[in-house]
Each structure stands twice: as structure tokens, then as C-alpha cells.
Amino acid sequence: MADADRTIVIAGAGSVGCYAGGCLMLAGRRVILLARLRIEAALRGGMLVTDLDGRGRSIPPDAISITTDPATALREADVILVTVKSGATQDMAALIGAHARPGAAVVSLQNGVDNADRLRGDLPGRTVLAGMVPFNVVQSGGGVVPLRVHRASGGMAMIEAGDAGLVGLLNVTGFAVEAHADIKAVLWGKLLMNLNNALVALADLPLASELADRRWRLILASQIDEALTAMKASGIEPARVAGLRPALLPTVLRLPDWLFRLLARRMLAIDPQARSSMWDDLHHRRPTEIGDLQGAILRLAQKTGTPTPIIRRVTALVDRAESDKRGAPGLTPDAVSGDPRSG
Template identity: 70%
Template structure:
């Protein structure tokens, strides 16, 4: 059972981890951040600033923050471990938790993709691992002091049911938490929208500007069409997590700009600062999560015999940008949509 006295470890103090952990710390929870030396150093030096598009702008002073790059220090006494590392680091984090975390600690995956909680379970046999999903966008300003994380879109955190008091412990000002009994379906539904992460990265456009352009939305719609076809063939039913049923997303995305703007106000309630984590990865020359997003669609398509040419094209372009290490390439929609007539 989780209680207000529980110690919460943020296993991966990046954009999402610092926002979630920052909101929890501001609400009086006992939080320890486990991250890379650069971000840990920034928090130790100047503290943490947590803001959002609803107007909150709060600060935690450096002396009030517990932040470390030493896994044993962060994990040893944690009652709750929130895993917020990128998908490529999930296996490594599972090993660290197995080595240094308490056997009775509750582990919650707050990661993109559909397989990370399962990977954690495989690496942590016999331990309680819950699936979670962060439904909002967070951007960071790493060169500012204090280090700033900013929630740039609406949304909540969704988690598995099963641990008494956990939702109440994690629910805080600026961080709404919802318990769901269908988290696998939620993961697949979130993946549909996350297919846009790559388009933001390839276009080098802010998310709001990119979504306001029907040509880019048409490419996203094409990717979602392929994903829905593969999911249907595999018997996967995505959950309804926005105002629209997932099956209607491609039709709405293809609407004229003016009509889309009227019907998709919640989708467009995005701060002008918002980009995508994949854009940030290309900007910093880091590997992206393309294999966990478009790659999941391509893999499911191969299993079910459903063609996925648009997702394959987008994946190839992201991998090319990863290899070139020149940052987001700034492509136009015509350069990305190399499947004439499909989008």
C-alpha cells in the first residue's frame, strides 16, 4: 500500500521525470531524482523550475532537492520507483532496480511504447511492476538556471489499478492521475498519437504549427491508418483516451485546416514551445525511440501481413537523421510522403 510517507524514486530524471517528480516534490512528497550528471548538477546548482501551459510557474530551491547520479543511493530506500528513462535504457534500468531496489518496491513504467512494462517485468521477476502512461508533452530548458521543465499540452498520467493509495500519492497540483483497467489498450492508443513525434522531428517545426498544416496531418493520418489496420488484424483494440474514438482520428486529421481547428481544439491546446522528445533526441545527437513507435507498427504489420509503407518511410528518414547527426533535418511534407496516393 502506498502512503503519503512513501519515498518515490524518479528513475530517469529527464523532461518527463523532472516534471512528474517536481510536481510531487512541490506537493510535499518525498522524492529522489536519479539522472545523468549534467541534469543532476544543474538541479543541485540552481534548483528546479516547474511550469505549465495553465499558468503555474513554481520553483524548488536547490537545497530542497534530492538528486543523484548514483543508482544505489536513489533506489535503496524507495517504496515507489517511477521509471521514466527512454525505451532503449529499459533493460539497463531493470538491472539497476534488481541490484539496488527493495524487493517490495512498486515499479511503475511511465514510458512511451507498448512493451516497456513487459520488459521491466521480464527483468524483475516476482516484483510488482505496473503499466503507466504520460498523456502530455514536456519540454525542458537545460541551459536555464534553475533548470526548467514545462508541461506544454493538456493531459494526465494513467496507471494500472492494483496498489491501494498509489493514485492518491501520485495525484498532485499540475499532475492529474487516472486509474485504468485497460492500460495495454491505452498504450496502443497513445502510440497512435506518438506517431507524430517523428514528423515533428523531421520537419523541425513546433508541434502546434506542424499539426495546423493539413499536409503533415495527412502523413500522420496515413501512419495511423496502417497502425489501425495492423491492430485490427491482430485483435488489438485501442482505448478511447481523447474526445474521439481512435478509428475516427485519420478522418479528422484529413479535414481542411479551418474545420480541423474547430473540431480539434483539445488536440491543438498546445504551448508554442512544444516539440517532441524525438526532435530533442535528434537535436542532441542521441538515439530516438523510433523502433518503439513506428517500429511497433511495422512489426505488427509483418506479423499480420498488413503493409506499412508510410511508417517504414518515416522510420528510414529518422534513422538517416540519427546517422548524420546534424539535428532535425527540416524536411517538407512532400519530402516525407514518398508513397504517392497513400496519404
């Protein structure tokens, strides 16, 4: 089947889903967005797709196919890109199982390391591939017309090797995709960087401002040290995701600010307003993905007897903020590390 004839369903069209779907639409792909009512309403004025490379491309409302009805979307799907939060994976699997054709390929483009496995477990006999999106997407606030989805950092999306035609279908301008032979290692590598999502949420700071402050980087470096120790004890070798070998990340993060800015330009190539999805969840009083990010390391550590005091503390603080439902708490680095000497 030619690319133009294959229907791609974005199952959970939030920020990342709308950005990927928008790029695919602009490349002439047939795309259906399965979204919540809020996104459906926001897209009545069209979509503006922008990125760090300076592109700004508009999609008129009548060129956007969107529905809130899972049956309507999924029964048309040849490829399903799952972009829901980790906590909704099993619910989405149930919808796919109920409404999608057995031959539809399912690709998880979610945070965490276990979502593709969960989808496979709930969708036996179907083609399910893991994938990874490395960049942040910022969505315009309520009432902005057209809805703007902005890729706020760089990087290439990756999917599990095994279907060359799928890479050709998905690899389009603004949303570069390549296959990787060891996608599990890629997911563990991304998880190391995603440990920072919680710090951005707790700090209530833009990602670029938080990373530019060594006090916050020291906490991230400690988390990554703990994660690497737990991974090594479990026989896991994470892949390089942020341009550096994973073992070097803590050393680079601990550099003085001036030297970090000099050596980590790629890591700091971020839109000044970009935050993290976990910040967005706290801001909107939604459940976070802490259990699938820091939680994945805590589960490894429990099996191997590896100490993870910083990750445990960060997890507890996010859990508290989530329970309080007051948004991002705006904590200081000292409050998060528990050590007044951390700076």
C-alpha cells in the same frame, strides 16, 4: 504506510521525470531524482515547474534530493517511477534488481507499449505496473537558472489498476493520475498519437505548427490508418486518448485547416514552442525511440501481413537522420510522403 513516509524515486529524471518529480515534491511527497550529471548540475540552481494552466512554482535547491548514483537512490525506494527512454529499460531493470528492495513498486511511465513487460521479465516476483503520460514537457536550455520544466500540453497520466494507494500517492496538483482497467489499450491508443513524434522531428517544427498544416496531418492520418489496420488484424482495440475515438482520428486529421482548428481545439491546446522527444533526441544526436513507436506497428504488420508503406518510409527517414547525426533534417511534407501531390 502514509504517503508522506513513502519514498518515490524518479529513475531517469529527464524532462518528464523532473516535471513529475517536481509536482510530487511540491505536494509534500518524499522524492529522490536519479539523474545524469547534466541534470544534477542544472538543478543546483533549483527548479521552476510551470504548465499550461498558468501555474509557476519554484523549488529551492536545498529542497531537491538528487543523485547520479543508482545504489544511493534505489535502496531508499518504496515506489520507482521509470522514466528512461525505451532503449535504457533493460539497463534500468538491472539496476533496480541489484539495488532496490523486493517490495518496491515499479511503474513504467515510458513511451511505447512493451516497457512494462520488459521490466516484468527482468524483475520476476516484483510488482511492475504500466503507465502512460500523455503530455509534452519542455525543458529550459543549458545555463538557465533555475531549471524550468514546463508541461506544454494537457491530459491525465494513467497507471495500471490494482493499487489504489499508489494512485493516491501520485495524483497531485499539476500531475493528475488515475487508474485504468485496460492500460494496454491506453498504451496502444497513445502510440497512435506518438506516431507524430517522428514527423515533428523530420519537419524540425514546433508541434503546434506541424499539426496546423494539413500536409503533415495527411501523413499522420495515413500512418494511423496503417496502424489501425495492423492492430485490428492482431485483435488489438486501442483506447481513446486524445478525446476522439481512434477510428475517427484519420478523418479529423484530414479535414481542411480551418475546420480542423475548429473541431480539434483540445488537440491543438499546446505550447507554441513544444516539440517532440524524438526531435530532442535528433537535436542532441542521441538514439531515438523510433523502434518502439513506428517499430511496434511494423512488428504487428509483419506478423499479420499488413502493408505499412508510409510507416516504413517515416522509419527509414528517422533512421537516416539518426545515423547522419546532423540534428533534425527539416524535410518538407512532400519529401516525407514521397508523393509531390500529397498537399
